[in-house]
Amino acid sequence: MTMTETTLTVNGQTRTLDVEPRRLLADVIRQEFDIAGVHIGCAHGACGCCTVHIDGTPRLSCLTFAVQCDGRDIKTVESLGGFDATHVLQLAFKSEHGLQCGYCTPGFLMTLVPYVEENVARGTLPSDEDIREAMSGNICRCTGYHGIVAAVRKAIGDQIGGGQ
Amino acid sequence: MKAENPRQIGARVQRFEDTRLLSGAARYIDDIRLPNTLHLSFVRAQVAHGRILEIDTFGLEDIGYPTWVFTGEDIGNLSMKAHQDYPEMQYSEQPLLARDVVRFVGEPVAAVLAEDPYRAEDAAELVFVDYDPLPVVGTMDQARDASIPPIFEGWKNSMFVERQMKGGDLEAARAQAAHVIRRTYRNQRQAGVPMECRGVVAHYTPGDRMLTVWSSTQMPHLVRTYIAEELDLPEARIRVIAPDVGGGFGIKGQVFGEEVLVAWLAIKTGRPVKWIEDRREHLVASLHARDHEHTLEAYVSDDGRLLGLWADISVDVGAYSTFPFTAAGDPGMAAKVMPGPYDFQAYEATFRGFATNKCPIGTYRGVARPSAVFSQERLMDDIAREIGMDPIAFRLRNVIREFPYKNVLGFTYDPGSYAESLEKIRDVLADDIAAAEASKSSATTRTGVGIACFVEQTAHGTPDFTRRRVPIETGYISARVEMQPDGTVVIGLGLQSHGQGLETTMAQVAADALGVLPETIFVRHGDTLTSPYSMGTWGSRGGPLGGGAVHMASMQIAEKLKVLAAHEMQADKDAITLYGGRAYVTDNPDRFVEIRTLARHALRNVENLPEGMIPGLEAEFSLDGPRDGTYANAVHAAVVEIDVPTGKMKLKRFVVVEDCGTILNPLVVDGQVRGGVVQGIGSALFEHFVYDAECQPLTTSFADYLMPQAPEIPDIEVHHIETPTPLTPLGAKGLGEGGAIGPAAAIANAVSNALDVEVSETPLKASAIWHLSAHLRGEA
Numbered sequence: 001m002t003m004t005e006t007t008l009t010v011n012g013q014t015r016t017l018d019v020e021p022r023r024l025l026a027d028v029i030r031q032e033f034d035i036a037g038v039h040i041g042c043a044h045g046a047c048g049c050c051t052v053h054i055d056g057t058p059r060l061s062c063l064t065f066a067v068q069c070d071g072r073d074i075k076t077v078e079s080l081g082g083f084d085a086t087h088v089l090q091l092a093f094k095s096e097h098g099l100q101c102g103y104c105t106p107g108f109l110m111t112l113v114p115y116v117e118e119n120v121a122r123g124t125l126p127s128d129e130d131i132r133e134a135m136s137g138n139i140c141r142c143t144g145y146h147g148i149v150a151a152v153r154k155a156i157g158d159q160i161g162g163g164q
Numbered sequence: 165m166k167a168e169n170p171r172q173i174g175a176r177v178q179r180f181e182d183t184r185l186l187s188g189a190a191r192y193i194d195d196i197r198l199p200n201t202l203h204l205s206f207v208r209a210q211v212a213h214g215r216i217l218e219i220d221t222f223g224l225e226d227i228g229y230p231t232w233v234f235t236g237e238d239i240g241n242l243s244m245k246a247h248q249d250y251p252e253m254q255y256s257e258q259p260l261l262a263r264d265v266v267r268f269v270g271e272p273v274a275a276v277l278a279e280d281p282y283r284a285e286d287a288a289e290l291v292f293v294d295y296d297p298l299p300v301v302g303t304m305d306q307a308r309d310a311s312i313p314p315i316f317e318g319w320k321n322s323m324f325v326e327r328q329m330k331g332g333d334l335e336a337a338r339a340q341a342a343h344v345i346r347r348t349y350r351n352q353r354q355a356g357v358p359m360e361c362r363g364v365v366a367h368y369t370p371g372d373r374m375l376t377v378w379s380s381t382q383m384p385h386l387v388r389t390y391i392a393e394e395l396d397l398p399e400a401r402i403r404v405i406a407p408d409v410g411g412g413f414g415i416k417g418q419v420f421g422e423e424v425l426v427a428w429l430a431i432k433t434g435r436p437v438k439w440i441e442d443r444r445e446h447l448v449a450s451l452h453a454r455d456h457e458h459t460l461e462a463y464v465s466d467d468g469r470l471l472g473l474w475a476d477i478s479v480d481v482g483a484y485s486t487f488p489f490t491a492a493g494d495p496g497m498a499a500k501v502m503p504g505p506y507d508f509q510a511y512e513a514t515f516r517g518f519a520t521n522k523c524p525i526g527t528y529r530g531v532a533r534p535s536a537v538f539s540q541e542r543l544m545d546d547i548a549r550e551i552g553m554d555p556i557a558f559r560l561r562n563v564i565r566e567f568p569y570k571n572v573l574g575f576t577y578d579p580g581s582y583a584e585s586l587e588k589i590r591d592v593l594a595d596d597i598a599a600a601e602a603s604k605s606s607a608t609t610r611t612g613v614g615i616a617c618f619v620e621q622t623a624h625g626t627p628d629f630t631r632r633r634v635p636i637e638t639g640y641i642s643a644r645v646e647m648q649p650d651g652t653v654v655i656g657l658g659l660q661s662h663g664q665g666l667e668t669t670m671a672q673v674a675a676d677a678l679g680v681l682p683e684t685i686f687v688r689h690g691d692t693l694t695s696p697y698s699m700g701t702w703g704s705r706g707g708p709l710g711g712g713a714v715h716m717a718s719m720q721i722a723e724k725l726k727v728l729a730a731h732e733m734q735a736d737k738d739a740i741t742l743y744g745g746r747a748y749v750t751d752n753p754d755r756f757v758e759i760r761t762l763a764r765h766a767l768r769n770v771e772n773l774p775e776g777m778i779p780g781l782e783a784e785f786s787l788d789g790p791r792d793g794t795y796a797n798a799v800h801a802a803v804v805e806i807d808v809p810t811g812k813m814k815l816k817r818f819v820v821v822e823d824c825g826t827i828l829n830p831l832v833v834d835g836q837v838r839g840g841v842v843q844g845i846g847s848a849l850f851e852h853f854v855y856d857a858e859c860q861p862l863t864t865s866f867a868d869y870l871m872p873q874a875p876e877i878p879d880i881e882v883h884h885i886e887t888p889t890p891l892t893p894l895g896a897k898g899l900g901e902g903g904a905i906g907p908a909a910a911i912a913n914a915v916s917n918a919l920d921v922e923v924s925e926t927p928l929k930a931s932a933i934w935h936l937s938a939h940l941r942g943e944a
């Protein structure tokens with residue numbers, strides 16, 4: 001099998017690896033970088049569990065080959081708030097019960113962090129409908145979404161003031 | 165002066181496990197990585213029913229890297245056996261790898277191992293299996309057809325089981341009835357679909373002769389026992405660990421052949437073996453659910469009293485009986501729970517589990533109750549409609565009001581709030597009911613309100629399993645509580661937590677008993693080496709029985725702490741209160757000794773102990789459920805709006821009034837209810853596992869198997885009534901499954917109400933609503 005030299009930066013750690021072109025970004029992050037916060041729920045682009053940031057944009061790491069990311073900056077859930085999970089959205093997930101088994105959670109967080117940031121920058125509290133639309137590419141089987149919607153509302157509301 | 169001591173039980177404590185789950189520090193099964201591992205990929209049957217003629221592994225010879233292949237011929241008699249020993253059940257086994265015959269698409273035929281998971285998959289694709297096709301039993305109708313041979317040799321017909329349950333005098337009820345109402349209702353086949361698929365890692369270490377198995381399971385001890393018995397190993401040398409588990413919902417509440425096989429392969433190859441299921445495998449070959457058909461006949465008096473019920477229950481249980489709840493589990497449960505919350509004393513049910521060439525069905529949140537309640541509550545509405553009564557008034561006339569109540573099958577219901585819940589929901593929905601009524605005159609937009617009222621038997625004790633001779637055999641939960649010399653506490657819990665928040669709620673329970681902060685209590689679970697033997701997490705028993713066991717064990721330690729404190733303060737033991745990390749004299753909180761000081765004395769400076777007291781601060785308690793369990797109850801209500809010209813339906817509102825007795829943590833309880841409800845909404849509206857006529861699965865990805873996503877779901881309103889049960893130590897009843905039980909019935913009733921039609925099956929996809937509303941467009 002031919003290998004392709006690929007340089008990836010994951011959560012600030014840069015490594016150059018020989019990678020088979022067919023290896024998924026999700027697998028390479030998990031195996032080569034020993035990062036567990038990227039979860040596979042379907043491996044066919046339908047659940048959002050594997051969402052990471054590539055150069056700041058949420059992407060599905062199960063639909064991306066590692067070799068496509070040569071030279072890119074990749075961030076996983078570990079980059080948000082460290083082992084104490086101190087990011088405002090992580091804290092809101094905790095207080096609003098936005099997670100149960102936690103398997104979908106890194107994907108939701110990575111999808112929603114930029115959404116929260118955009119709304120805070122605009123100073124707007126979006127409608128619940130809009131929040132639900134923002135997470136329409138992620139499946140959570142445990143929570144029924146209620147707590148996740150509440151967490152996003154709280155994270156934005158608390159930052160712009162006058163939330164809830 | 166006595167102090168006010170707020171309790172942890174009932175407090176909205178944020179979950180301790182969340183930090184780990186939110187930060188990426190959690191470790192699920194695929195995160196278990198051992199050096200030198202062999203990765204397993206299965207060759208699975210591609211035909212639904214066929215005799216294996218040849219398994220051709222020729223392609224692996226020049227693949228260029230090492231592979232290992234095992235087929236049914238290599239594994240001797242290893243199999244999954246899940247039988248209930250009574251004459252109405254026909255015997256079956258599923259070999260861990262198919263021998264001779266395959267019986268559903270996805271059944272494991274060969275195990276292929278390689279040193280890299282991609283390569284294992286590549287290698288598995290080079291294994292060719294040649295089949296001689298056998299006639300397919302694809303539907304329950306085909307299973308009833310005596311001209312089509314059963315899928316197991318020597319069977320007299322295509323039924324795993326056919327049995328009856330009865331109570332009271334149904335003939336008399338029939339004779340008295342002013343109305344006889346007969347209907348047939350159907351629920352589709354679906355799947356439970358935790359977001360994490362299954363997976364197993366096993367490793368045998370010769371030094372300590374220890375087999376360690378990691379599995380994404382809800383029941384590690386049962387996995388251990390099955391492996392020990394099947395592989396003939398001493399159970400003391402097996403450790404089963406469930407790491408963080410990404411959802412279970414009952415699907416992972418089975419012992420699977422894959423778990424036993426991976427353990428066997430690890431011993432056989434002398435290397436760690438790892439199997440991570442992919443989503444397609446999970447959808448076609450883990451476990452399906454529901455697929456019920458019920459015909460009911462109700463006998464009703466002139467004045468709207470239910471006099472008796474006759475039921476004919478059929479379930480398509482697929483190709484094999486699963487361990488430990490068996491192929492009789494779903495059909496038997498449906499028959500058992502069909503009488504529901506209503507007061508009548510004549511009942512007769514026949515239940516059957518048909519064997520077909522489909523993936524086996526098994527326990528999924530609610531286990532037969534969602535289907536039973538669908539039929540029961542659709543029937544209540546259909547009766548009300550036929551006799552011209554309001555559906556809530558009709559239920560109020562028939563609901564049980566006096567407790568304890570002995571039902572028609574002899575089960576005793578503990579106190580609940582059936583009538584209050586109905587009255588409450590009527591108040592909450594008053595505006596919607598009026599709007600629905602007003603929309604009746606509209607030819608374009610119809611609003612409908614539907615309710616489902618039900619009881620759920622939870623936390624049932626050993627006699628309930630013994631009666632059914634089901635291989636689970638018992639349902640007790642154990643906990644071991646140990647205070648350390650510094651006053652911190654470890655709980656070894658026989659439950660396994662996969663989203664329920666047990667690391668928090670069990671700490672709350674122990675904290676109240678021991679007078680310490682829940683943050684100082686570490687709940688260890690899901691590991692047979694650190695937890696006492698238990699049945700695992702299923703059947704809505706974690707709160708009532710797990711919580712009860714933790715409470716009872718903690719109370720034993722509390723008692724010892726009080727004796728010690730009394731000794732040290734020269735006070736009376738019964739005058740000691742444990743709270744806030746202190747043991748103090750109840751009437752004089754200034755006289756106290758720190759609990760951690762007592763712990764140090766009990767475990768280190770034992771010279772301080774009273775004469776004869778044995779060192780140590782640990783206790784274990786095993787709590788079995790009450791004989792008939794404890795009955796939680798709820799009313800679910802759905803409000804739908806249907807656009808008649810397009811058939812488009814919107815779920816506008818979903819309301820729950822529930823009573824699970826004492827609430828341990830409202831945050832967790834509401835989360836369990838809402839999560840369950842949305843799964844029930846999935847059953848009602850979206851989820852359908854479809855096979856073609858040859859039993860080839862058609863819904864093998866998330867593009868075809870549709871689950872609820874956020875935009876389709878409203879906020880779920882939850883109201884509580886608390887009727888603590890006298891039958892469990894904390895007054896708690898089970899609640900994990902209840903959310904999933906009512907939605908299909910409530911939504912179908914709302915559609916029926918909106919369109920003024922009878923609704924007899926789920927899922928209510930857009931096409932179904934289109935057909936059901938045809939008459940309003942003048943098409944019917």
Ligand code: FES
Pocket residue numbers: 039040041042043044045046047048049050051060061062063
């Ligand atoms: S795992 Fe990537 S979308 Fe599901």
Ligand code: FES
Pocket residue numbers: 098099100101102103104105139140141142143359410411663
């Ligand atoms: S928390 Fe379990 S899938 Fe979302």
